[in-house]
Amino acid sequence: xxxxxxxxxxxxxxxxxxxxxxxxxxxxxxxxxxxxxxxxxxxxxxxxxxxxxxxxxxxxxxxxxxxxxxxxxxxxxxxxxxxxxxxxxxxxxxxxxxxxxxxxxxxxxxxxxxxxxxxxxxxxxxxxxxxxxxxxxxxxxxxxxxxxxxxxxxxxxxxxxxxxxxxxxxxxxxxxxxxxxxxxxxxxxxxxxxxxxxxxxxxxxxxxxxxxxxxxxxxxxxxxxxxxxxxxxxxxxxxxxxxxxxxxxxxxxxxxxxxxxxxxxxxxxxxxxxxxxxxxxxxxxxxxxxxxxxxxxxxxxxxxxxxxxxxxxxxxxxxxxxxxxxxxxxxxxxxxxxxxxxxxxxxxxxxxxxxxxxxxxxxxxxxxxxxxxxxxxxxxxxxxxxx
Amino acid sequence: xxxxxxxxxxxxxxxxxxxxxxxxxxxxxxxxxxxxxxxxxxxxxxxxxxxxxxxxxxxxxxxxxxxxxxxxxxxxxxxxxxxxxxxxxxxxxxxxxxxxxxxxxxxxxxxxxxxxxxxxxxxxxxxxxxxxxxxxxxxxxxxxxxxxxxxxxxxxxxxxxxxxxxxxxxxxxxxxxxxxxxxxxxxxxxxxxxxxxxxxxxxxxxxxxxxxxxxxxxxxxxxxxxxxxxxxxxxxxxxxxxxxxxxxxxxxxxxxxxxxxxxxxxxxxxxxxxxxxxxxxxxxxxxxxxxxxxxxxxxxxxxxxxxxxxxxxxxxxxxxxxxxxxxxxxxxxxxxxxxxxxxxxxxxxxxxxxxxxxxxxxxxxxxxxxxxxxxxxxxxxxxxxxxxxxxxxxxx
Numbered sequence: 059x060x061x062x063x064x065x066x067x068x069x070x071x072x073x074x075x076x077x078x079x080x081x082x083x084x085x086x087x088x089x090x091x092x093x094x095x096x097x098x099x100x101x102x103x104x105x106x107x108x109x110x111x112x113x114x115x116x117x118x119x120x121x122x123x124x125x126x127x128x129x130x131x132x133x134x135x136x137x138x139x140x141x142x143x144x145x146x147x148x149x150x151x152x153x154x155x156x157x158x159x160x161x162x163x164x165x166x167x168x169x170x171x172x173x174x175x176x177x178x179x180x181x182x183x184x185x186x187x188x189x190x191x192x193x194x195x196x197x198x199x200x201x202x203x204x205x206x207x208x209x210x211x212x213x214x215x216x217x218x219x220x221x222x223x224x225x226x227x228x229x230x231x232x233x234x235x236x237x238x239x240x241x242x243x244x245x246x247x248x249x250x251x252x253x254x255x256x257x258x259x260x261x262x263x264x265x266x267x268x269x270x271x272x273x274x275x276x277x278x279x280x281x282x283x284x285x286x287x288x289x290x291x292x293x294x295x296x297x298x299x300x301x302x303x304x305x306x307x308x309x310x311x312x313x314x315x316x317x318x319x320x321x322x323x324x325x326x327x328x329x330x331x332x333x334x335x336x337x338x339x340x341x342x343x344x345x346x347x348x349x350x351x352x353x354x355x356x357x358x359x360x361x362x363x364x365x366x367x368x369x370x371x372x373x374x375x376x377x378x379x380x381x382x383x384x385x386x387x388x389x390x391x392x393x394x395x396x397x398x399x400x401x402x403x404x405x406x407x408x409x410x411x412x413x414x415x416x417x418x419x420x421x422x423x424x425x426x427x428x429x430x431x432x433x434x435x436x437x438x439x440x441x442x443x444x445x
Numbered sequence: 446x447x448x449x450x451x452x453x454x455x456x457x458x459x460x461x462x463x464x465x466x467x468x469x470x471x472x473x474x475x476x477x478x479x480x481x482x483x484x485x486x487x488x489x490x491x492x493x494x495x496x497x498x499x500x501x502x503x504x505x506x507x508x509x510x511x512x513x514x515x516x517x518x519x520x521x522x523x524x525x526x527x528x529x530x531x532x533x534x535x536x537x538x539x540x541x542x543x544x545x546x547x548x549x550x551x552x553x554x555x556x557x558x559x560x561x562x563x564x565x566x567x568x569x570x571x572x573x574x575x576x577x578x579x580x581x582x583x584x585x586x587x588x589x590x591x592x593x594x595x596x597x598x599x600x601x602x603x604x605x606x607x608x609x610x611x612x613x614x615x616x617x618x619x620x621x622x623x624x625x626x627x628x629x630x631x632x633x634x635x636x637x638x639x640x641x642x643x644x645x646x647x648x649x650x651x652x653x654x655x656x657x658x659x660x661x662x663x664x665x666x667x668x669x670x671x672x673x674x675x676x677x678x679x680x681x682x683x684x685x686x687x688x689x690x691x692x693x694x695x696x697x698x699x700x701x702x703x704x705x706x707x708x709x710x711x712x713x714x715x716x717x718x719x720x721x722x723x724x725x726x727x728x729x730x731x732x733x734x735x736x737x738x739x740x741x742x743x744x745x746x747x748x749x750x751x752x753x754x755x756x757x758x759x760x761x762x763x764x765x766x767x768x769x770x771x772x773x774x775x776x777x778x779x780x781x782x783x784x785x786x787x788x789x790x791x792x793x794x795x796x797x798x799x800x801x802x803x804x805x806x807x808x809x810x811x812x813x814x815x816x817x818x819x820x821x822x823x824x825x826x827x828x829x830x831x832x833x834x835x836x837x838x839x840x841x
Contacts, residue, residue, distance in 0.1 A: 074824075075727055082723035089716045096709065118620035119553040119566070120793070122652065154516035215512040215521050261522070262653070296621065298555075312565045312788040312795065323484055327717055330480040334724035337473040341731055 065370045068346070079338045080378040083420070086331035087382030087413055093320045093327075094409035095390050100316040108302035110276040111171070112283050114269040115305075117296040121146075123265035124295050126256075129164075132271055135289065137282040140272040142167040145255065147248075149212035149225065151202075158198055160212065160248040162255035164266075169193075171270055174236045175247075181206070181231025189254045191230035197245035199232055206232065217259045225258070270302070328416065335424035339371045343428035350432050351440030364433035371425025372418060379417025383410055453752040456743060460736075460756040461763060467732055474728035474761075475768040477721040478817055482772025482810040484717055486802055487780050488710030489809075492703045494801040495787070499699035501635045503692025505668040506538075507579060510661040510678065513685040517698065518551050518659040519792055525656040527684045531663070534681070536674030538664045540578060545664035547576035550645050552652050553794050554619045557609045567608055568640045568794035569598070569619075571648030571658075579664035582635055588613040588628030593644050599628040603638035603797035607786050611641070622651055636695060639786070639797045662691070698789070718817055725821025729761050733829040740829050741837030750830035757829055761822030762815060769814030773807040 069076050114132070116122035124143075132141045147160035165186055169177055177185075177193055185191040194204065204210070211224040219225065227250050235245055256263060273282045283299040290297045300308070310316075343350070350363060358366075390405045464471060510531045515521040523531070528548040537544045550571040555564040577583055577590065591597035598617075605611040616625050624643065632638045649656060665671055675688040733740070740753060781802040789796040 072730075075730055078723045078726050078730075082720040082727075085716055085720035085723070089713060089720070092716070093713070116620075117555070119555055121553055122620070148520045150514060150520075154514070213514055215515040218522070292621070294621075308563060308565075309788075311561065311563055314785065314787040323488070323713060326480050326484055327720070330477045330717070330724070331720060333473045333476055334720075334727065337470055337724075338727055341470065 061366060061369070065366060065373060068342070068349075068370055069374060071346075072342070075338060075341075076374065079335060079374065082331055082334050083375055083378040083417065084382035084385070086327050087379045087417060088386045089327050090324055090413050090416065091383055091386030091390065091405055091409070093324045094413070095403055095405050097317050097320040098406055098409070099403050100310045100313060108306075110273050110279070111302040112271050112273060112279060112286070112299050113302055113305040114271060114286060114297050114299045115267070117287075117298040121267065122295075123262045123267055124269065124297065126264045126266055128269060128290070128295075128297075129266075131289065132269060132286065135282070135286060137273055137275065137278060137285065138271045139274045140167060140171055141269060142171045142271075143252070143266040143269045144168070145252065145267045147212075147214060147250075147255070148216050149214040151210065151212050156202075158201075158246050158248060159244075160250070162252045163249050165251045165253065168249065169233075171272060175233040176236050177231050177233045185230035188228060188230050189251055190227055192227040192248055192250040193231045193233055194229055194249075195245035195247045196232055196234050198248060199229075201246070204229055206230065217255070217261055219258050220260055328420065332420055332423055335371070335375060335420060336427070339367075339374070339424050339428045342370075343367065343432050347435060347440045350435055351437045354435065354437050354440075360433040363435075364429045367429035367432050368422060368425045371429070372421035375417045375421030375424065376414075379420070380414065383413045383417075449749075449752070452748060453755050456748060456752045456756040457759045459739075460760050463736065463739075464760060464763070467728075467735060470728045470731050471764055474721075474725045474764045474821070475771065477724040478765050478768030478814050479772035479775065481714060481717040481721045481817070482769050482814055483776045483779075485710065485714035485813060486773060486776035486806050486810045487800070488713060489707065489806055490776070490780055490800040490802045492706040492710060493803055493806060494798045495706070495796075496696075496699055496703050497801050498634060498636055498796060498798040499695040499703075500692065501582075501633055503690070503695050504581060505690065505692060506581075506665050507691045508663055508665055508671050508674060508688055509691055509694050510663065510686045510688050511659075513687045515687070517792070518549075521659050523548065523658050523661065523684075523686070527686065528658060528661055530681060530684045531661045531678065531686065534674055534677045536665055536670035536672075536677065538579075538666045540575075542575070545575050545579040546661055547573040547579060547663075548645060548658040548661045549573070549576065550648055550652070550654055550658045551792060552648065553792070554641075556611075556617070556619075558607060558795075559609050560607070562609075565608075566788070566794040567604060568789075568792055569648070570637075570640050570642050571645030572642050573645055575664075576642070576662065577630075579662060580632070580637065582633040583630050583637060584632070585628055585630050588626075591627055591642070591644055594647065595644070596622060596624050596647055597627045598624045598641050598643040599630055600626055601638035601640050601642075602629060602631040603634075603784075603786070604641055604795075605629055606784070607639070607795060607797050620651070634799070636789075636796060639795060698792075702787070702789070714813070718813060722817045722820045725761060725764070725817055726824060728764070729757060729822050729825035730828070732760060733757060733825045736829075737832065737837050741832055741834045744832070745834050745838070753830045754823075754826035757826035758819060758822040761818040761826075765814040765818030765821075766811070769811040772814070773810050776810070777802045777807065 116124055129141055129143060132138060142164045144161045144163045147162055149160045169175060169182060181193070185193055192210065206229050208229045210227045210229060212227070213224050252266070273279050279301050283301070286299045287297050353363060387405050387410060390403065511518065512521040512523055532544045532546045537546055539545065552569050553566045554569050556567045557563065558565045574593065586602065588599070591599055600611045610617065611626060613626055613629055616623050645658060663674070665674060671688065671690055678684060678686050678688060743753065780800045783800040784797065786795045786797040
């Protein structure tokens with residue numbers, strides 16, 4: 059530690075070069091953080107909110123309907139505590155380009171099943187009494203400038219009303235993402251009553267799309283899932299049940315192997331910056347052979363010289379690396395830059411730590427060869443050399 | 446004027462010839478720039494490949510009629526009566542068997558992918574016989590067309606590649622129904638190749654769609670007839686449809702994903718470019734540092750600042766050129782034509798595409814490399830030009 063001023067001085071010998079190398083490391087770690095956030099957006103980890111929920115869909119496809127009658131049968135299946143269901147409305151608000159998910163949900167049970175969507179209790183009560191009411195996510199309210207009490211008309215080609223008129227909803231409440239999940243939830247959803255929806259539509263009446271159930275014991279979730287599917291096997295509407303995490307993961311998987319692409323890019327970036335760093339260290343040491351020789355004359359051992367050079371390269375990498383990671387984390391906290399396109403956008407602590415370790419490893423790798431050369435320097439040769 | 450040009454060329458040539466002395470750090474700059482170009486070209490070739498699939502699906506002689514107010518087939522619904530009205534409208538090419546129009550129903554089935562073994566969404570399109578005639582690009586490469594009224598399907602070539610067990614002669618079981626695979630078709634890399642086709646009349650009852658379809662695909666008499674077709678339907682009170690050219694339709698379908706990939710790709714490339722520029726700056730600084738006495742001598746001889754700066758920029762540009770060409774070549778060798786697939790957000794099914802490393806992308810990569818070179822060489826060049834001659838000559 060007492061050699062820090064010496065190391066610092068060595069780094070600052072050529073200020074411009076050090077600053078530029080440091081800047082390229084900052085950029086590399088910012089990129090790393092961004093890439094990790096993108097990877098996280100497409101890979102859903104285990105979430106404490108979804109741990110005890112199962113998703114029940116038609117076995118052929120997500121969009122095939124399931125009978126409403128399944129609700130009672132699911133509720134009486136052993137191992138299941140709660141049941142809810144929803145239909146994806148596919149409505150259009152003003153312009154087909156204004157795309158956001160609207161869901162017709164089972165109003166009595168929906169928000170109990172999804173505690174991560176927090177609705178003020180008075181708004182919830184109003185909504186449950188209002189058949190044409192809607193609960194809307196905060197991000198959606200901001201996007202269109204809606205206020206509680208607004209009447210929102212929507213058209214749907216799929217679920218057209220017999221008289222062709224628009225579906226009208228009143229915004230009764232706004233939901234926010236629970237604190238524990240801050241930054242990771244979807245705040246752009248539009249929920250309304252399944253009852254209103256079912257009564258006024260003509261297509262697929264008394265059918266729903268997806269059931270969500272809560273199991274009594276999360277450790278036996280797979281067993282319950284199999285029990286549900288066995289119950290409906292060989293019926294006209296066969297089901298496929300999976301844990302919520304598996305379900306979301308399979309959707310993410312279909313986008314593609316985003317994880318692999320991201321890692322490939324990150325590896326290229328790290329490799330490139332490693333070269334830059336290593337080159338700088340090598341240059342620096344080459345210029346300072348005289349200096350190193352003097353140090354050795356003064357009594358610094360080979361091992362100590364090795365340590366000093368490694369310390370120098372580590373500092374060079376770790377300080378800008380930490381700055382880059384910190385800056386990126388702050389920016390990522392601001393939220394999804396694509397405005398709701400990505401399912402989640404945050405930087406897990408695990409990746410932050412990984413980034414830190416990476417910068418450290420980068421520093422060591424960049425310095426290892428020059429450090430070895432410096433430690434092996436013969437004083438006589440060095441002092442004689444004109445560099 | 447001519448003399449200064451001669452001076453510039455003289456210094457630049459001396460500079461470039463001394464480059465082999467700085468091979469190590471030059472190599473670093475070259476590799477840094479090559480890395481940026483590879484990533485830039487690779488990511489954008491993904492977007493380009495996806496866009497190509499969507500664009501090649503758009504024949505200007507075909508159009509799609511959808512329910513008014515909808516922007517994609519899956520959210521549109523047309524009744525049998527509406528389909529008949531659409532088929533009777535003017536502007537559609539008529540063949541010996543009637544108008545070249547096909548009312549089509551798009552559903553999604555879950556099937557295991559060959560690459561991961563996990564289930565993914567496969568698009569199944571119920572079509573009428575005219576579907577093959579109205580689409581010029583569709584060609585049967587194996588087997589035969591399905592027979593109307595039977596549970597037979599034809600698989601697109603890309604779908605057969607991406608999903609397990611979709612071979613001619615085999616059967617698949619979806620939702621308790623057996624489908625016999627009787628043929629395979631290709632469509633010049635268009636979206637249809639990622640689909641599986643069957644008889645719409647057989648598909649409708651199985652998927653509880655009554656006699657509803659999503660859209661009507663038509664072959665126009667000529668690309669210009671779309672106006673006639675559109676107006677006739679707009680004026681008809683029996684239907685409420687919107688007509689869109691197939692090319693426009695698919696271009697619009699791909700917008701979200703292409704925009705997402707392009708934004709991310711450009712963002713990453715810009716950041717990497719900044720990092721590589723810093724690396725280039727370092728290299729140029731060390732290049733200038735190793736030539737300090739040489740530059741001072743030149744300046745003492747009377748060469749002005751401008752030739753010196755230009756010589757530094759020239760060296761930097763040379764490095765960038767080599768890096769850009771290397772990176773572009775590597776990206777082309779590794780990524781061009783690489784087959785993959787992703788989720789089409791509109792139909793929620795898999796669409797296969799190939800990375801497309803186009804000359805335009807390679808050119809953009811080179812341009813970016815040159816930009817990095819100029820940015821990287823400016824500061825060091827400036828520094829070299831303003832070197833105090835006396836101190837420089839004294840420098841060891």
